[in-house]
Amino acid sequence: MPRLPDGDPAPPSGELPPGALDRLAEGRLAEGRLGVYLHVPFCSVRCGYCDFNTYTLTELGPGASTADFADTALAELDLAARVVGDAAPPVATVFVGGGTPTLLPPADLVRMLDGVRERFGLADDAEVTTEANPDSVTPAGLAELAAGGFTRVSIGMQSAVPHVLATLDRTHDPARVGLAVAAARDAGLATSLDLIYGTPGESLDDWRTSLETALALEPDHVSAYALVVEEGTRMARQVARGELPAPTGDDEADKYELADALLAAAGYDWYEVSNWARTPADRCRHNEGYWRGDAWWGVGPGAHGHVGGVRWWNVKHPRVYAARLAAGESPAAGREVLTAEQRRDEEVLLGVRLREGLDLARLDDVGRTAVAGLVADGLLEGAAAVRDRRAVLTLRGRLLADTVVRRLLGS
Template identity: 55%
Template sequence: MPSTLPLGDPAPDDGRFPDDVAHRVRAAAEAGRPRTFSLYVHVPFCTVRCGYCDFNTYSAEDLGPGASRSSYADTVSGELEFAAQALTASDVPPRTLETVFFGGGTPTLLPASDLVSILDRARELFGVTPGAEITTEANPDSVTADSLRELAHGGFTRVSFGMQSAVPHVLATLERTHRQENVPAAVGWAREAGLEVSLDLIYGTPGESLADWQSTVEAAVALEPDHISAYSLIVEDGTKFGAAVKRGSVADVDPDDQADKYLLAERLLSEAGYRWYEISNWARDPEGTGAHRARHNMAYWRDQDWWGAGPGAHSHLAGVRFWNAKHPAAYAQRLATGVSPSVGREEPDAEARFLERVMLGVRLAEGLEISALEESAPDGGAHAKREIAAMIAEGLLDGRAAVTGRVVPTLQGRLLDDAIVRRLAGF
C-alpha cells in the first residue's frame, strides 16, 4: 500500500455508495459469478522504517488520540462498525468474509489479543466463511511461541514472515531489524501453533551477489514453508534508498541482475516442489490443487471486492475504489467525529478498467481469458489477438494456453510482463 494517495472525487461523510454498486453486486450473484468479499486491515506501526519502504508506516508508538498502539484495535473496530452501517444503508447485499489479511507496517507489534479482537469484531459484523484464510504479516523478531498460539486459537490460519534475505550484509543494507537465526525459530513456532507459513523475500539489493541470492532461496526452501513470495527491490522516490541512489552513495538496481535472480529463483523453487501462480508468488502444490496459494491476494488479482481498514487503506466495491485518510491521527479523528475515514473515491472508466484487467490477468499462471479482451477492448480485441499471435511466435506467451482461450506468459514472458501489457493494451 503506497504512502501517496491518488487523486479522486471527495467521498461522502456518511460513506454511502452509489445505487449501482448494490445493483452490480446483485447482478453478479444472479449471473452465477458472485463477487467475493475480503477484509484488509492496515497496521501502520514499525520499530524501524526500512530505507526502501514506501508504505504508510510510522515508527512512533503514539501518533495521536486513537492512533496509538494501545488504542489502535478499538479505532479499527470503529471503522468496521462504520463499514457495516454504510453497506447496509447503501442496500449492498450482505456477504461473509472469504479472506482477512492484516498488513503493515508490522501487525504483530500489537498484542496478539488486539489482532484477535479486531478479527472477532469483523466476524460479528460481517461473518467469516468456514475455512476462510486469515493471515497476518509479521517480522520474525516480533512474535513468540505464545503470541502465535494465541493468534491461531483466535482464528488466524496463516502467517507471512518478512524474511527478505538469509545474508547478514543484505539484511543490513535493507535495514531489517531481525537476525537471520530468528527466522527458523519463528517458522517452527508457527508450525507448532498449526499456522500455514509464507516467507517474503527480496532480490536485487545493491551488493547482493547471485550466490547471496541462491543461499537465501535455499535457506527459505529448507524451512519448508507453504508459500514463498519473491519481490524485486524497487527504489521509490521519496524513500531513504531513493535519496541514496540519487546521491550516488548506493548503486541503483540492475534489471539484468534482477532477471538472473528471478530465473534462479524459479529454477530452485520449482525443483523444490513449488509452483508459480503469480509472477512473484510460488506455493507448495504437489497435487496441482493450488491449496496453499494466497487466497487474499488472488481476490485482488481477480478484481474481487474488499474493504481496507486503517489509515491510507484502499478498498474496492463493484468497480468503485476509495481510500482512507493517510495519517493515523487524521484517520482516527474522522472516526471519532462520526465521519467516514474515506477521503477519496473514483470509478475508473472503461479504458482504465480494460488496462487494469490486462495488467492483473497476465500476471497469473491461470492467465487472462481471451474472451475478456473481446468483451472489454475498444476494438473487440482485434489488436490484442494480433499481438497474441506475434508474442507466441516470440516465445513470450504460451501457445498451448492460447489454444484453450487464455493468455499466459512463458518464463521469458514473465520477465517482460510490462511489455506484454503495453502490447496487449495497444500503447
C-alpha cells in the same frame, strides 16, 4: 511515501454510488466474494527502502497509539457494515498487513478479526492471514492467534544474508526466521516467507543462500519481489548520492530465473509472477482476490477498498484517520468510479500475471491481434493460446510482463 491518488471527494457517510453493491449482493462473477484488509501502520524502525504508509511510534504523537488502534479499526468496520449492509456475503479472506501488525498484542489482532466475524460473518473456509516480522512473534502469541481464528502467517524474511539485511535496514537476526516458522507450524498456522531480491550489494550467491535457506524451512508459500527504489525513500537518496548502486534489470532477471528454478525443483509452482505455492490450496486467496477484481474493504490509514467498480482510499495519517472516525465520519479521502475501459485494462494488467492466464475473449481486437506476435517472441505460451484460448506467460514473459501488458492493450 507516495501521495494519495487524485479522485473525486468521498461523502462523509462513506456510502457508495447506486448500483455499486448490486453485483456483490447477487454473488455474480468474482465480485460475489468479499475480502477485508486491515492496515496496521506501526513499525519499530523505518526501513530505508520502504514507501508504505507506516510510522514509528515516535512520529505519531497523541491520538494514534497502538493501544487505541483496535478500537479505531472496529469503528471503521461499523461504518463498513452500515454501507455494505445486507449486500455483504460472509467474508472469504482477511489479511492484516502493515507495517508490522504483530507489534500489536495478539488479543488486539483477534479482537479485530472478531469484529469482522460479528459484522459480516466469516466463510467456513475463510483464509485469515497476518504479516509478521521474525522478531515480532512468540510461540505463545502465534498460538493465541491460531486459537482466535487466524489460519496463516506471512513472515518478512527478505534475506538470509546479514549484509543484505543491513542495507535494507532490517534488524532481525536471520536465525529468528526458522524459529518463527517452527512456532507458526506448531500453532497450526500455514506459513509464507517474503523475500526481496536485487538489493544493492547483493550477489547472485547471496540470493542463492537466501533461497536455499528459505526452502530448507519448507514453508507452504514463498513470495519473491524485485527491489524497487521508490522515490522519496532513504534508499533513493543513497542511490542518488552514489552511496549505493542502483539495481539493474539484468541482475534482477538473473535472480528471478534462479528463484523460479530452485523453487520449481523444490516442488513449488508459480501461480502469480512473484508468488509460488506448494499446492493450489497453499496459494494466498486474499491476494488472488485483488488480481481477480474481487470486492474488498480496506480498513486503516491509507488503506484502499473496492466494491462494484468503485475504488476509494483512506486518509494516510493515523491521527487524522482516528479523528474522522471519532467524529462519526468516513475516513475516505477520495474515490473514483472506474469506467468500463479502466476495468478492462485492469483485468488485462492483473489477469495476465496469473498462472491460469487471461481469457483471450476479454481482449479487444488490438489485443487479440497482438497475441500471435507475443507467442512468436516467446512471451506467451503458444499451446495455451491455441488450445485453451488463454494468454499465459512463459518464463521470459514473466520477466517482461509489463511489455506484454502494453502490447495487449495497444499502448
